[in-house]
Amino acid sequence: MAPNRTIWILTGVFVLACTAAQAQVSDARIHELIRQAAEKVSQTDASxxxxxxxxxxxxxxxxxxxxxxxxxxxxxxNLDIAVQRLNPEINDIAIASVRSVYSPTLTSTIGPQSVTQLPTSALQLGNNGTATINDTMTFNGGIAQSVPWGGGSFSLALNNFKRTTTSNNALFNPQFNSSLSFAYTQPLLRNFRIDSTRQQLxxxxxxxxxxxxxxxxxxxxxxxxxxxxxxxxxxxxxxxxxxxxxxxxxxxxxxxxxxxxxxxxxxxxxxxxxxxxxxxxxxxxxxxxxxxxxxxxxxxxxxxxxxxxxxxxxxxxxxxxxxxxxxxxxxxxxxxxxxxxxxxxxxxxxxxxSNDVTLKFLSDQLKPQADFNVSYIPQGVGGTELFRDTSILGSPISRTENLGISNAFSTLLHNQYPQWTAQVNFSYPLGTSVQEANVARARVxxxxxxxxxxxxxxxxxxxxxxxxxxxxxxxxxxxxxxxxxxxxxxxxxxxxxxxxxxxxxxxxxxxxxxxxxxxxxxxxxxxxxxxxxxxxxxxxxxxxxxxxxxxxxxxxxxxxxxxxxxxxx
Structure with missing residues (x-):
């Protein structure tokens, strides 16, 4: 705006000068007009x-x-760098969260149980022909874990219980049972090379x-x-x-x-x-x-x-x-x-x-499910052993021998009564259109x-x-x-x-x-x-x-x- 005002002032000075010339105004008057214009320009400069x-x-x-x-x-x-610097730490936490699947899990069971059996058989009769009552106190503990290779998992458990009974046919009363159970499951086809956990990891x-x-x-x-x-x-x-x-x-x-x-x-x-x-x-x-x-x-x-x-x-x-x-x-x-x-x-x-990993996982899911399961369970028994004529139901006790709980662990460790299984479970869904569509989409x-x-x-x-x-x-x-x-x-x-x-x-x-x-x-x-x-x-x-x-x-x-x-x- 200031330059425009200056132009107008200059124009005014020029007009005044021309007018003064026509009126034969003295040079002193012209100088005075110019001085006034200069003062106005100076005021404009200050603004x-x-x-x-x-x-x-x-x-x-x-x-x-x-x-x-x-x-x-x-x-x-810088705040942008400070914010971005936290993202790797967030992903570290996410990795730790996924890896927690492979952390071992401890299990335990402690508690009593009482069962009164229906007298539907002579074997189930108690004293004086009454119903048999079994009171059991359980002390179990174990560990289970998925392994990060091959998609397998295992469990190991020590099971113990003490049982008292009113049965006339029991050979131990009280009875102490102990068993050490080991089981392992290994996928052979699907989930062998990659499973959901490894894919996510x-x-x-x-x-x-x-x-x-x-x-x-x-x-x-x-x-x-x-x-x-x-x-x-x-x-x-x-x-x-x-x-x-x-x-x-x-x-x-x-x-x-x-x-x-x-x-x-x-x-x-x-x-x-x-x-x-x-x-x-x-x-x-x-x-x-x-x-x-x-x-x-x-x-x-x-x-x-x-x-x-x-x-x-x-x-x-x-x-x-x-x-x-x-x-x-x-x-x-x-x-x-x-x-x-x-x-x-x-x-x-x-x-x-990342997309290649996802494609491999989805392709793996098209395979049949074939899992190899193996288990081994040594057992032991102890307590107060009751000797009677086993050929006659309800025969009287001839003598007793107190073996205690130590006998249960002894027979367990000596592997006198083992139990084992080895089997393959196979399954294949009929109709895999959804899985095939997922694979096709991942490939694209x-x-x-x-x-x-x-x-x-x-x-x-x-x-x-x-x-x-x-x-x-x-x-x-x-x-x-x-x-x-x-x-x-x-x-x-x-x-x-x-x-x-x-x-x-x-x-x-x-x-x-x-x-x-x-x-x-x-x-x-x-x-x-x-x-x-x-x-x-x-x-x-x-x-x-x-x-x-x-x-x-x-x-x-x-x-x-x-x-x-x-x-x-």
């Missing part, structure tokens, strides 16, 4: 001065920040590896972002410096023109023109300061851990400046590195492995992710090649911008020299100042674009961490993940 944000910024503590320090702060405090491990790769990708992208943000901020700071120089040049021209007017070598209208240029320069300075503040916030967003972080409320002074050193790019080597290091390609390949999905790998490889090669071309192109632009800036400096010097001897106009000097400011900004922008194109090329190759000497340390099984800087940039 477009940069806001008090600069003063507020000076009140904040200043922290000098290098690019290396920004990278280290990002590794330590393999997929979970792959997901754990993917989370590590995703963390590396997050670190790489975040470091690329902070480096770009740092250079953007540096460009904004340098743009402010260029704008300040433009203001200084414009204000110096105003002073010089005022001096020339006072000595009578220049018309007063040239002072107004110079003041208009100074107002425009100050307006550009205000815009540059706003961009600098925005750039500072972009850097802080990446290097602080929250609004309570000390660096959030300080003023950051970027120390480093982007230099230009032309680099030759080996495109084939860059593409080769990208194909080896790209995290998205690595994730796609791991997805292929595997083909799809394999095609995605090739798609990503092609995209990687394309992106890296384009990035390399951009680096070379931006390098040429820097050289051209540097040459243009040098020519603009020489042009301004020439115009100022000619202006001092009266061979150039005030307008030409102002235009040369504008051209120099534009050339300086173009040079800064070209160098910034070159630096950012190098950062982008590193990001596309996924070589940022290697170039910055940063190592992402991973430790499965709950070990977590750490990011370590081995040396400075």
């Amino acid at each position: 477009v001065q940069p806001p008090v944000a600069g003063a507020a910024a000076q009140a904040r503590p200043v922290v000098r920040l290098t690019l290396d320090e920004a990278v280290k702060l990002t590794l330590d405090r 393999q997929v979970t491990k792959i997901n754990r590896d993917i989370s590590d790769v995703q963390l590396r990708a997050t670190v790489t992208n975040t470091l690329s972002n902070v480096r770009n943000a740092y250079w953007d901020y540096v460009f904004a700071v340098q743009s402010v410096e260029v704008a300040q120089k433009s203001v200084a040049l414009a204000e110096q021209l105003v002073k010089d023109n005022q001096t020339r007017v006072e000595v009578g070598t220049m018309a007063p209208i040239d002072v107004v023109q110079a003041q208009s240029q100074a107002a425009t320069a100050r307006q550009n300075l205000a815009v540059a300061q706003q961009a600098m503040r925005t750039g500072e916030l972009a850097v802080k967003r990446l290097i602080v851990s929250g609004t309570e972080d000390p660096n959030w409320s300080v003023q950051i002074d970027p120390v480093d400046r982007p230099d230009f050193v032309a680099q030759s790019i080996d495109v084939e080597a860059a593409v080769r590195r990208a194909l080896n290091e790209r995290t998205d390609l690595d994730i796609a390949k791991k997805n292929v492995t 999905q595997l083909t799809q992710v394999q095609a995605q790998v090739k798609q990503i490889e092609l995209q990687v090669a394309t992106d890296v090649t384009n990035a390399a071309v951009t680096v070379e192109s931006n390098g040429e632009r820097v050289q051209a911008a540097q040459a243009a800036r040098e020519l603009a400096e020489k042009q301004l010097e020439a115009e100022q020299s000619k202006f001092e001897v009266g061979m150039s106009t005030n307008y030409n000097v102002i235009q040369s100042q504008r051209d120099l400011a534009t050339a300086q900004n173009n040079e800064l922008q070209a160098i910034l674009n070159y630096r950012k194109s190098l950062v982008e090329l590193e990001r596309l190759q996924q070589t940022t961490l290697q170039n910055l000497n940063i190592t992402v340390l991973t430790a499965g099984g709950g070990g977590g993940t750490a990011v370590r800087t081995t040396s400075g940039q």
